[in-house]
Amino acid sequence: MKKFINDPKQFVPEMLHGLALANPDTLRYVPEYNLIHRADAPNDNKVTIIQGSGSGHEPAHVMTVGRGMLDAACPGDVFAAPPMDYIYETTKLMSSPKGVLLLVNNYTGDRMAFDMAQELSEADGVKVRTLFIDDDVSVQDSTYTVGRRGVAGNFFVMKAVGAASENGADLDELMRIGEKVNSVTRTMGLALTACTPPSKGSPLFELGEDEIEVGVGIHGEPGRRRDKWAPANELVEELLEAVVSDLPFASGDRVALMINGLGGTPISELYLLYGIAHDKLTERGITVGRNYVGEYCTSLDMAGASLTLVKLDDEIEALLAAPAEIAIRVF
Amino acid sequence: MKKFINDPKQFVPEMLHGLALANPDTLRYVPEYNLIHRADAPNDNKVTIIQGSGSGHEPAHVMTVGRGMLDAACPGDVFAAPPMDYIYETTKLMSSPKGVLLLVNNYTGDRMAFDMAQELSEADGVKVRTLFIDDDVSVQDSTYTVGRRGVAGNFFVMKAVGAASENGADLDELMRIGEKVNSVTRTMGLALTACTPPSKGSPLFELGEDEIEVGVGIHGEPGRRRDKWAPANELVEELLEAVVSDLPFASGDRVALMINGLGGTPISELYLLYGIAHDKLTERGITVGRNYVGEYCTSLDMAGASLTLVKLDDEIEALLAAPAEIAIRVF
Amino acid sequence: MSAESSPSPSGDLAVAEFVVRVIAETCVENEKYFCDLDSVVGDGDFGYSLARGFEQVLEHWQDFDRTDASTFILKIATAITSRIGGTSGPIWGTGFLRVGMTLKANPAITASDVVAALRSGVEGIKKRGNSDVGDKTLIDALVPAIDAFERAADAGTEASDALRAMATAARSAAEATSAMQAKRGRASYSGERSIGSPDAGAVAVAVLAERLADTWPSRPTV
C-alpha cells in the first residue's frame, strides 16, 4: 500500500485536522467525535442537518459542511458507520429548537447507529428526524438485503434540504423535500480497480487487467457482476440504461446528470464520460437541466465512476440552483 | 490499461466535447484547434489570456477557462505541446486590441511552438507577449536543462493575471504581475505511482511496491531520485524543505500553500498532507494566508502530490482573493 | 459458573472480568484475520472495528464499575456501543447490553441464568439488526453455540466441558455459513457471490468460543 499516511488509525483524525486548518473561518473541529461543523452552527432559526456515514468517501460528507449544505458531519472510520456515541453527542451539541435532521445512507451499520442515537437524543428532548437515502440501482433483489444502498445521489438530497433549511423550512418540510428528491434519484457505478483501505493495506478485491466490476458499492462491496473492460461508449450505455429504466426516466423529462469519480479516476475521463452520457440522454429525448462532473462521493482510491440522474421539477431545480459554500473550492 | 476511453486518438477531443456540453452558457469549443474559450471572449476592453501546454493535466488548463482566469486554452494531445497551428489560430481568433498574453510552462516543446506562433501572429499585427512559468524546484542543475519546469504553480500566475486583466490592466502590467508571481512561487512534487498515457497504454515507468519518485515531473519524467516510501510526515518535510530553502521562504513570511493532487490521489490524503504542511510552516514561523487543497495540475492518473508555496504581499494576495469562475465547480 | 453451584457475587465478577478480557484480547489479536474474512464479500473492516473498540476497553480496564458482574458487563456494553463503529458497534453493544440487563435481574447467577442472558443477547441482536437465523451473520454461530452450552449444562457437565461443547458447535456452525447466501450486512449486496465463504462474524464467534474453552482452566479463581 502506497498512500500519503502516517498511521492507519490516525488517518481520519489527521485528515479532519487538515480540513479544519484549511477552513479556519468557516469550520470547527471536535476531535472526540470526528465532528466537523459550521462555525455558526447550531443556529436557532434553522433545522440542523447532520450526516454521518463512514469515512473514505470524501468530499462526502465532512467536506460538504457549509452554508446551504450540511451543518455538521461526524464520520466513522474508513467505511465504518460512526459509533453511536459520535452521532448522539453531535446531535446534542448541534441541537436547534427547530430540530435536527439526520441524513443516513441506507446501510445496516449506519441505520442501527443512527436509530440508537435518535432514540437517546429524543429521550433528552431533542427533536430528531432521520432521512434514509437509497439511490443505488445496482442492488436488484431487495428481499436479500436491507434494500438499496445510498451512494452519490446523497449529494442531491443534501443540497436540496440544505437550501430549503437556509430558507427557513421546518423539519416536516425538510423530510418531505428530502424524501421527494431521494425518490427521483437513481445511481449506478462501476469500478476499474479496487480500493485499498488504509487499515487493510491491500486492495479489497482483485480485478484482472481487463476486468471491471459493474454495480460496485462505494465500500468496495462487489457489484452486480464482473465483466470485461469495454470502451467508454458501451460502459456509459450500460450505466445509463440501468438508471433510466429504473425510475423510469422518459422522453420529455428534464434531469440533473452527475458523473461522479470514485477517487482514482482523473477528471479528464469524467468529462469524457459526461459528453457521452449527455449525448445519449439527448438521443432519448431527455434534457440535461443541470450537470455535475467531478468527485462527490468516492471510494478511497478506486478508479471508477458512477452516473446519477435526478428527475427535475421546478421545486427541485430551484433548490439545486441555490447558492452554497463548502470546503472544496478552487480559489 | 483500464481507463474510461474509446480511442486514444479521440481522448482529448472527447473530453473537450464533454467539457463544452457541461458548460453551454460560459464556454465555446472549436474542435479544429482543441480550443476552449470563454463565450464572451475576445473582449475589446481586456487583454486576452491564453494557455496551451499538453493535455493530461486537467483541470489545467481547459477547465480553468472562465471569468477571472483564462480566456482560452488550446491544449495539445496528452503530454504534447499543441501544434504551432493551434496556438497561432487561437491567438488570431482571440486577439484583442489590448493584446494577447500567452502563458507557457517552461518546456522545450511548448517554448518552441509558442515562439513560432508569436512570431507569426506579430507578423499579422497582433500584440502578443509570452510569460514563461518555471516553479519546479526539483530540477537542480540547470546547465543540463532548459531551466526549471512549469508545474502546479502556474495556477497562481493564471489567477493573478486573470484577476488583473478583469480590472483592466494592460499587457505590460500583466507581464510585470505574472513575472512577479512566478518569481515568488516554488513547487516540488512526488509520485507514488506512474501515470499511464492513453496512447502508450502502460505506465510510463515502473515503481516498486515500496518505491516513490521524488521530484517527479507532471509528464511522468523521472525526478530527482527514486526512494523508499516513507510516512506522510517525512514526505511533507522533504517537499517543504526543498521548496522553503529554494526562494528561500523565511520566518515572518506570509504564504499561499497549495497541496495539489496529481490525479490518482484521493482528496482525503491531500487534506492529511495539508494539515502536516500547515503545522510545519507554523513551526517555521511562516503564516499560511491562503490555502489550496485539491487537483490543480495533474499528471493523468498518477498517485502523488505536489506542494507549492507563494510568497504573498498585499498586491498578490488581493489578486488571488479576487472572484473567479471556472468549469470545475461543485454546485 | 459450574453447572451446579451458584458462585458468590465476587466470583461472578471475576468470571465476567475473565470472559470479557479473553474476548477483548482475542479480538485485538485477530484484527487482521477478521479483516481478511470481511474482505471476501464485505468491506474488510470487521477486525479493525472490533480491535479499535476492544483496545479502548483494555485501555480503560480499571475504570469500569465493578459493583457486580452485571454492572460491569453493562459498562462494557456502553463502551462497545460508543467506541465501535460500523455494524459491529450496535450489534455487539446490544448483545452485551442485553446480557448485562438479564443478569442484573438474576443476582445469583446460575448456568441457566447465563443461558438466559446469552439468549437475550441474541434476541437483542436480532431485533437491532432486523436479522435472524439463516441470514448468514454471527447469529448463525451464536444460536447453535448457546444450544450446545445449554444441553451440556442441563446434563450437569463441568463448565470447561460445556464451554468445549459450545466451541465445537460454534466452529461447525461458522463453517456451515459458507453454504449460505447473505441476507443482511454488506455481504448481502453481492447476492449469490456471498456463497462459498464463511461469514466473518460467525467465524469470530467460533474463535472466541474456542479461546474461552482453551483458557478457562487458567482463569484466576477467587
Added chain:
Amino acid sequence: MSAESSPSPSGDLAVAEFVVRVIAETCVENEKYFCDLDSVVGDGDFGYSLARGFEQVLEHWQDFDRTDASTFILKIATAITSRIGGTSGPIWGTGFLRVGMTLKANPAITASDVVAALRSGVEGIKKRGNSDVGDKTLIDALVPAIDAFERAADAGTEASDALRAMATAARSAAEATSAMQAKRGRASYSGERSIGSPDAGAVAVAVLAERLADTWPSRPTV
C-alpha cells in the same frame, strides 16, 4: 540524385515524394517502438506525435503542391509544423522547412545541394531547439549521417551506397547516444539517469536512414 548527374525537375520531385513517403510510412509503422524509446527517460509520446502528424501527411498526400521538389517539401514542412505537437512538431517542421528553402535556392539539385539542404535543416533545428551536437538529441545522429553521405557523394559513390553509408553512420551514432547525458528535452530533467539508454530521436533517424537505404532500389523512376 546520383552523385554525378543533375536529374530533371520532375525527377527531383519524384525523389522528394519517395523520400517523404518513406519517412511518413516508417514513422507511422514505428509508432509504438518510438514511444517506447521515449518512455525510458522521456514522456513516451514521441512515436505518437510523429505518427499522428505523418498520418495527416499521408491522408492529404494528393493535396500538396507539386510545382517542384522544393515547393513540395515546403508544403510538407508546413503540414508537419501545424499538425505535430510536442517538441517534435517545431523540430521536424523546422528541419523540413530549411531543407525546402535551401533547395528552392538551387533549382537544379545535385548531391551537394542535398547535403547543403540537410545541413541547413540541422542548423535550423539547432537554432529552434537551442541545442547542439552532444546534447543527446536527434542532432547527434543527423550530423554524422550527413557527414557520411557527403563523404560518399564526394567520392562519387552511387546514391544507394551513399544512403547505406548514411544509414550505417546514423545507426552507430544513435547507439552512441546511450553513453551521453541529455541536456535538452524532457530527458534532461532526469540528469544522470538519462545515461544508459539511447535518445529516441536519434534512433528514429537511424531507422529512417536504414529504411531509405533499403527501399531506394525500389523507388519509382521517371
